[in-house]
Amino acid sequence: MIKDITFGQYYQTDSPIHRLDPRIKLVLLVLMIVFLFLAGNAWSLIFCGVMLFAAMLVSRVPFKMYLKNMKPILIIVIFTSIINLFYTDTGVTLVDWWIIHITAGGVYRALFMAFRIAQLILLSSVLTYTTTPNDLTDGIERLLSPLRFIGLRGAVHTLAMMMTIALRFIPTLVDETDKIMNAQKARGADLESGKLFERIRALIPILIPLLISSIRRAYELAEAMECRCYNGGVGRKRMKQMKLKLRDYIAAFLCLAVSAGVLLINLLPNIPYVD
Numbered sequence: 001m002i003k004d005i006t007f008g009q010y011y012q013t014d015s016p017i018h019r020l021d022p023r024i025k026l027v028l029l030v031l032m033i034v035f036l037f038l039a040g041n042a043w044s045l046i047f048c049g050v051m052l053f054a055a056m057l058v059s060r061v062p063f064k065m066y067l068k069n070m071k072p073i074l075i076i077v078i079f080t081s082i083i084n085l086f087y088t089d090t091g092v093t094l095v096d097w098w099i100i101h102i103t104a105g106g107v108y109r110a111l112f113m114a115f116r117i118a119q120l121i122l123l124s125s126v127l128t129y130t131t132t133p134n135d136l137t138d139g140i141e142r143l144l145s146p147l148r149f150i151g152l153r154g155a156v157h158t159l160a161m162m163m164t165i166a167l168r169f170i171p172t173l174v175d176e177t178d179k180i181m182n183a184q185k186a187r188g189a190d191l192e193s194g195k196l197f198e199r200i201r202a203l204i205p206i207l208i209p210l211l212i213s214s215i216r217r218a219y220e221l222a223e224a225m226e227c228r229c230y231n232g233g234v235g236r237k238r239m240k241q242m243k244l245k246l247r248d249y250i251a252a253f254l255c256l257a258v259s260a261g262v263l264l265i266n267l268l269p270n271i272p273y274v275d
Contacts, residue, residue, distance in 0.1 A: 009171050011129040015060040016247065018130045022139030024248045028255045029127050035259045036119055041270035042108075044262045045115055051258050052119055052126075061129045069125045070118065077117050081110040128167065137164040142242060165221070173214065180209050 017025070032048075039045040056066060090105035131139075140160040147156050184205055 009128065010132050011061045011065060013060045015058060015130065016251075017055065017059045017126065019247060020130075020251055021242055021244055021248045022131050022135040023142055023242060024244070024251055025127055025131055026136075026139050026143060028251065029123060031255055031259060032123055033120065035262045036116060036123070038266070039116070039262055040266045041268065042112065043268050043270070044265040045112065045119075047261060047265050048258075049115065049119060052122055055126055056122065059126055059130050061126075065129065066122055066125055070121060073117075073121055077114050080117060081114040084113045085110040133164045133168040136167065137161060138240070138242065140164070169214075169217070172217070173210070176213050177206065177210055180206050180213075 036045075036048050039048055056063065085102060085106045086100075088103065088105045088109050090103060092104045093101070094104060094107065095102040128136075137160050140163060141157055144156040144160065189202060189205060
């Protein structure tokens with residue numbers, strides 16, 4: 001399970017999405033997330049899923065990478081679906097036993113929320129797989145640059161750097177966790193059998209070394225930045241200047257077209273379930 005976590009990793013390849021300006025990708029991600037929540041019926045949500053599938057194809061990232069990214073949050077998706085299963089009592093009754101009351105409306109809502117959460121994760125994966133951490137830092141900082149007019153120029157760069165470092169260290173911490181788990185198994189630790197509380201208790205010898213290792217890495221990174229006289233974004237210039245190109249405007253136009261499509265499809269009648 002630990003090795004399946006690929007969130008935050010950059011996949012090196014050449015695709016139209018890789019070549020987009022990181023600022024455009026960040027803005028389009030936020031815009032698509034907003035309209036994903038505005039999808040009010042099954043048709044508009046399916047439309048978003050088809051457009052997301054097309055973006056995954058264009059990114060040229062193997063689908064197994066996206067599937068690996070979905071495995072760690074599968075429990076969250078299932079739990080959310082179960083909660084929404086009992087959230088509504090509209091439609092024909094499917095199960096009515098003791099305190100369990102499941103209707104067709106509840107099943108529809110559960111599937112709807114599961115599909116929406118899966119699309120949210122995949123949307124974020126498209127961004128991280130196609131954008132390097134350095135480009136993410138520059139893109140976030142440039143998008144937040146108007147805040148410098150209210151005296152927050154240093155804070156903007158610090159915030160962008162913190163977000164990028166946190167994202168960059170996800171694969172590092174995953175590898176470190178895997179090494180610690182293998183070391184504990186070599187010493188005879190049983191991490192995969194027993195009851196739930198026994199498994200939770202077995203994680204303590206993993207969490208403590210992982211915490212110590214994370215703190216040590218943070219200190220090493222801070223010392224390395226100080227030794228290189230790093231002082232934030234004040235007075236620093238970028239070797240790579242960001243300029244919007246024709247492909248960025250085309251991507252923005254396509255995203256606006258998808259957003260308009262979602263609003264129009266919301267006007268269609270929803271998929272009916274038996275009343």
